[in-house]
Amino acid sequence: MKKYMGFKMLDAEPMNLGEYNKFRGWTIPADENPATEGYRVIYPDGYVSWRPREQFEKAYMQVGTNNTITQEMVDKFIGKHRTYTWGEKTTVVHATFINGFEVVESSSCVDPANYNEKIGENICLDKIKDKVWHLLGFLLQTAKEGIK
Numbered sequence: 001m002k003k004y005m006g007f008k009m010l011d012a013e014p015m016n017l018g019e020y021n022k023f024r025g026w027t028i029p030a031d032e033n034p035a036t037e038g039y040r041v042i043y044p045d046g047y048v049s050w051r052p053r054e055q056f057e058k059a060y061m062q063v064g065t066n067n068t069i070t071q072e073m074v075d076k077f078i079g080k081h082r083t084y085t086w087g088e089k090t091t092v093v094h095a096t097f098i099n100g101f102e103v104v105e106s107s108s109c110v111d112p113a114n115y116n117e118k119i120g121e122n123i124c125l126d127k128i129k130d131k132v133w134h135l136l137g138f139l140l141q142t143a144k145e146g147i148k
Contacts, residue, residue, distance in 0.1 A: 007139060007143045007146070008043070008044065008143055008146070009044065009063075009067070009144050010042060010043050010044065010060070011041070012039040012040065012041045012056065013039060013040050014037070014038075014039055014053075015038060015040040016034065016035055016037055016038060017032060017033065017034050017035070019040075020038065020040055020050040021034070023040065036053075037052070037053040038050055038051055038052045038053050038055075038056060039051055039056045061073065067144055068140075069133060069136045069137055069140060073136060074129050074132045074133055075129070076098065077097050077132050077136065078095050078097060078098075078125075078128060078129070078132060079096050079098040080095070080096050081093050081095040081096070081125065081128070082094045083117065083120075083121045083124075085115075085117050085120075086106070088112035088115060089109045089110070089111070089114075090106055090107070090108040090120070091107050091108070091117050091121055091123070092105070092106045092124070093105050093106075093121055093124035093125060093128065095128050097132070103128055103131060105124040105125075105127045105128050107124050107127075108120070
């Protein structure tokens with residue numbers, strides 16, 4: 001069997017399993033916990049389902065008003081970073097995104113007497129944030145329009 005990766009825009013709201021079953025007019029099975037946190041999900045074709053919170057939040061990210069990427073989303077996506085000085089005048093930043101993807105950026109100055117690791121780190125982080133804006137924009141466009 002082949003693997004597939006999906007991108008789609010959908011509507012969702014927090015709703016526990018008991019609330020979802022009540023919404024659907026169903027009786028919750030005795031072996032299920034009605035307090036289980038999750039989301040009621042409405043797909044573009046109108047199909048409605050429920051997904052557990054952890055599963056939903058691992059697969060989907062909330063977008064900004066009017067289908068936008070926000071600064072908060074960009075900042076949150078950079079999970080952690082490490083900064084190094086290479087030689088006498090180069091800063092290297094290794095960032096790991098919250099999904100495990102890694103990016104490395106560098107900045108350098110001409111004269112080692114002018115080197116400042118903190119300034120270099122800020123330059124590198126700005127470059128990394130620009131990449132995140134670009135990548136998240138690509139994902140949002142794909143989710144919004146699909147693959148044609």
